[in-house]
Every structure is written in C-alpha cells, then in structure tokens.
Amino acid sequence: MVPSEDAAPQLDVDQILADPGVRIVVCCGAGGVGKTTTAAALALRAAERHGRRTVVLTIDPARRLAQSLGLTELDNTPRQVKGIDVEASGGELHAMMLDMKRTFDDVVLQHTDPAKAAEIFANPFYQAMSSTFAGTQEYMAMEKLGQLHARGEWDLIVVDTPPSRSALDFLDAPARLSRFLDGRMLRLLLAPARSGGRSMFSFVTASFGMFSKVVQKVIGAQLLTDLSGFVAALDSMFGGFRQRAEQTYRILQADETAFLLVAAPEPDAVREAAYFAGRLRAERMPLAGLVLNRVHRPAVPGLSAADSLAAAERLEREGGHEATVDVLRAHAGLARQAAREQQVAARFTEAFPAVPAASVTAQPADVHDVDGLRTIGTAISRP
Numbered sequence: 001m002v003p004s005e006d007a008a009p010q011l012d013v014d015q016i017l018a019d020p021g022v023r024i025v026v027c028c029g030a031g032g033v034g035k036t037t038t039a040a041a042l043a044l045r046a047a048e049r050h051g052r053r054t055v056v057l058t059i060d061p062a063r064r065l066a067q068s069l070g071l072t073e074l075d076n077t078p079r080q081v082k083g084i085d086v087e088a089s090g091g092e093l094h095a096m097m098l099d100m101k102r103t104f105d106d107v108v109l110q111h112t113d114p115a116k117a118a119e120i121f122a123n124p125f126y127q128a129m130s131s132t133f134a135g136t137q138e139y140m141a142m143e144k145l146g147q148l149h150a151r152g153e154w155d156l157i158v159v160d161t162p163p164s165r166s167a168l169d170f171l172d173a174p175a176r177l178s179r180f181l182d183g184r185m186l187r188l189l190l191a192p193a194r195s196g197g198r199s200m201f202s203f204v205t206a207s208f209g210m211f212s213k214v215v216q217k218v219i220g221a222q223l224l225t226d227l228s229g230f231v232a233a234l235d236s237m238f239g240g241f242r243q244r245a246e247q248t249y250r251i252l253q254a255d256e257t258a259f260l261l262v263a264a265p266e267p268d269a270v271r272e273a274a275y276f277a278g279r280l281r282a283e284r285m286p287l288a289g290l291v292l293n294r295v296h297r298p299a300v301p302g303l304s305a306a307d308s309l310a311a312a313e314r315l316e317r318e319g320g321h322e323a324t325v326d327v328l329r330a331h332a333g334l335a336r337q338a339a340r341e342q343q344v345a346a347r348f349t350e351a352f353p354a355v356p357a358a359s360v361t362a363q364p365a366d367v368h369d370v371d372g373l374r375t376i377g378t379a380i381s382r383p
Contacts (some may be wrong), residue, residue: 008349008353008355008356008357009354009355009356009357010356010357011288011289011291011356011357011358011380012356012381013042013045013289013358013380013381014045014049014050014381015257015292016258016288017042017045017046017049017052017156018046018050019049019051020155021154021254021255021256022112022156022255022257022258022299023149023154023156023157023256023257024025024106024145024149024156024157024158024159024251024252024256024257024258024299025039025042025156025157025158025159025254025257025258025259026159026161026163026252026257026258026259026260027039027042027158027159027160027260027262027291028260028261028262029162029261029262029263029269029272029273029276030263030264030268030269030272030273031162032264032269033262033263033264033266033294034262034264034292034293034294034360034376035160035161035262036058036065036160037068037160037293037367037373037376038057038260038262038291038293038376038380039065039068039070039158039160039375040056040065040095040158040160040373041060041373041376041377041380042056042157042158042260042265042376042377042380043055043056043095043156044081044093044373044377045070045374045377045378045380045381046090046091046093046126046155046156046158046371046375047084047086047089047091047092047093047094048091048374049083049086049089049289049377050091051086051089051091051125051155052091052095052155052156052267053091053092053094053153053154053155054091054092054094054154054155054156054158055078055093055094055095055096055148055154055156055157055158056093056094056095056123056158056159056160057095057096057097057098057144057145057148057157057158057159057160058074058096058097058098058155058160059094059097059098059137059141059159059160059161059162059170064162065070065095065198066095066097067368068367068368068369068370068372068373069081069095069216069370069373070082070083070091070369071095074095074096074097075096075097075099075102076097076098076102076103076106076144076282077096077098078094078096078148078266079094079095080092080094080097081091081093081094081095082371083341083370084370089270089293090184094154097140098137098140098144100130100131100136100137100140100141101130101131101149102131103131103140104136104140105121105130105142105145107119107140107143108120110191112222118382137162138170139245140168141159141161142170142245142248142249142250143244143245145157145248146245146247146248146251147157149248149251164350168276168279171249171252171283171285176268193298219258226251227274233305238364251282252285253286254286255286257285257286258286258288259280259285259286259287259288260288260289260290260291261273261276261277261287261289261290261291262290262291262353263290263291263292263293263348264291264292264293264294264297265292265294265295265340265341265342265344265345265346267346267347270344270345270347270348271347272288273348274348274351274352277351277352278287279349287355288356289356289357290352290355290357290358291350291358291360291380292345292357292358292359292360293360293362293364294362294363295338295345295359295360295361296334296337296338296341296361297338297361298331298334298335298338299331300331303331303335303374304329304335304346305332305333305335305339306332306334308328308329308331308332308335309328309329309332311328312324312325312328312329313331315328345357345359358380358381358382360379360380361379362374363375363376
C-alpha cells in the first residue's frame with residue numbers, strides 16, 4: 001500500500017503562528033512550488049486570526065507577493081497592507097522585498113563616516129559587488145533579517161527565501177563571509193593598507209617582482225589601486241557585519257525560529273525538500289514541518305481509477321451516457337494523478353517520518369488577491 005502525505009504527523013500551523021515564542025518563520029523550497037504565496041498566506045493569517053504584528057520579507061525577486069497583497073510595489077522598507085480583517089484581532093501586516101544594493105548601502109552608511117561612505121560608493125569594486133556579485137543577495141538577506149529582528153517591532157517575521165539551493169546560500173552566508181574575510185589572499189591584499197597606506201601597486205611591486213609586472217599588464221595599476229581601496233574598506237566595515245551575520249545564524253538555530261519546507265508533489269521539488277531537511281537537521285535548525293502544495297484529490301476517493309474506467313466502458317457500450325462517461329474518465333485520470341502524487345510525497349515521509357506535514361489542494365486559478373491568500377492559509381491550517 002502506498003503511504004499518503006497524511007501518513008505524516010499533522011502540521012499545526014496555527015499553533016506555530018499563535019505562539020508568542022516563535023518570532024521568525026522561514027519558508028524554503030524549490031522554485032515554482034508556491035513558496036511566496038505560502039509565506040504571504042501565513043503572514044496574513046498570523047495578523048488576521050492571531051493578532052500578531054507581522055512583516056513578510058521576500059527575497060525572491062518575483063513581484064507576485066506585492067500583487068497578491070494589493071500593493072503597487074514592494075521595496076526595502078516595510079509597507080503596511082491595508083484592507084485586511086484585523087479589527088477584532090488587533091494585528092498588523094507589513095510586507096517588503098529585499099533590495100540588496102540598498103541594504104548594502106545602508107550597512108556602509110551605518111558603520112562608516114560620510115566621507116568614507118562616499119569613497120566606498122565610488123569604488124568600482126563596491127559598485128559591482130553590491131549589485132551583481134554572487135552571494136551578495138544572501139549576505140544582505142541575512143543582514144536584513146538581523147535588522148528586522150533587532151528592531152523588535154515585529155511579533156513575527158515571515159521570510160520567503162529564494163529557490164532551495166539559493167536558500168542554502170542564505171544559511172551559508174556567515175560562514176562564507178568569514179572564509180572570505182579570513183582568506184590568505186585577502187590578508188595579503190590588506191597588508192599595504194595596514195602598513196601605512198602604500199599603494200597596492202607599490203606593495204605588489206616590492207613583494208612580487210616580475211609577477212607584479214604581469215598583473216599590472218593584465219589588469220592595470222589603477223584596477224589594483226581600486227581593489228586595494230575596496231579591500232581596505234572591507235577590513236574596516238565587514239568585521240561587524242560578520243559578527244551580526246553569525247548572530248543571526250544563531251537566531252535561526254534557536255527555538256524562536258520555525259522552518260517550513262514548501263514543496264509540490266513532484267519528484268524534483270520533493271527531492272529538494274528532502275535535501276534541505278537533511279541540511280537543517282545537520283545544522284540543528286528547527287524544522288517545523290512540510291507544506292505540500294497543489295495536491296490533487298478525487299471528489300470520490302473510494303472510487304478507484306480501474307473501477308471508474310470499467311464503469312465508463314460499460315456505459316459507453318450501452319450508449320446515451322456521454323456526459324457520465326466523460327466524468328468517469330476524468331475521475332479516473334484524477335485518481336491516477338493522486339496516486340502518483342502520494343507515491344512522490346511518500347519519499348519524503350519515509351525519509352523524515354517525524355516531520356509534520358500539511359497539504360493544500362490544487363486551486364483552480366493562481367492566487368492573486370487577499371481572499372485567495374486567506375483560502376490558502378485556511379487550507380494549510382485545516383486539521
């Protein structure tokens with residue numbers, strides 16, 4: 001017998017959202033599984049039903065979150081969502097989308113004086129790193145989460161992460177930054193700045209002889225000077241960022257955080273969820289459960305695909321039952337799809353039998369407004 005997603009312990013989402021001890025919910029999973037919608041639905045439910053002052057932070061660059069909440073845009077500043085039903089609960093809902101360059105700029109402004117900040121902003125290496133450098137988004141996501149947590153203004157922060165492997169980069173940000181800042185090459189590049197401000201070119205020339213001439217020929221003395229200035233800025237600024245990122249990492253390991261895996265009953269999505277669950281377990285991070293989206297359920301569960309097809313064939317032979325035959329065949333197709341989805345979901349359940357799960361029936365249309373988010377939130381929380 002194929003186990004279904006219901007074989008897992010039931011995930012009590014309302015208990016998580018109502019618990020004042022839970023201050024952060026992180027939704028993670030593969031792309032295209034409804035993760036952004038799930039995060040928004042949970043944040044809305046926390047505000048409307050449980051009276052919590054909630055902010056939802058999306059790191060996914062997609063604009064669906066703003067659209068579903070009735071906002072014209074999202075940016076790096078939390079915006080209050082109006083028109084939701086919080087009169088009885090007293091809750092609030094705010095939403096924002098990470099702007100990694102603006103967050104990076106804010107870090108610079110906060111931890112350097114104006115003159116130094118202007119110098120950093122003008123540096124070509126900073127301009128490239130703050131906009132396009134691989135890993136910057138994850139570093140800044142960790143920074144922004146830490147900022148929101150430290151402000152203490154929110155009862156609950158709901159984080160919508162990028163697709164799963166990028167979300168792993170989100171978890172890895174402190175360690176990767178530490179390795180970068182402590183790396184041998186970076187220490188070498190910092191040496192001139194720490195020894196009296198000699199130019200990078202002079203330092204390289206004195207230290208490496210013929211090698212420096214090759215470097216100068218390939219990338220130029222000005223580029224080396226820009227790099228020296230950028231690295232010196234990193235040395236003065238990023239020690240504090242590293243400490244804050246590591247502190248946020250510890251917060252993610254604490255009981256005040258709940259990770260929710262979001263998946264669809266598809267092999268790749270469930271595989272990603274299992275991969276992430278293993279990583280969370282290894283990192284001792286609190287995995288609260290699995291939300292399985294877009295699950296198909298036949299209207300008559302007791303009628304098997306085989307029996308439905310057999311009945312359709314009998315009626316077809318008799319004639320005059322075209323509409324009923326079509327319904328029976330459609331039911332057979334849906335029953336087969338549901339059975340396949342149960343098999344796929346069972347792969348996660350068998351690997352992580354103690355992880356609670358909730359499932360959401362596939363919706364007839366994409367969610368694009370607050371009412372749709374309420375429907376999803378109710379479905380996730382259904383006992």
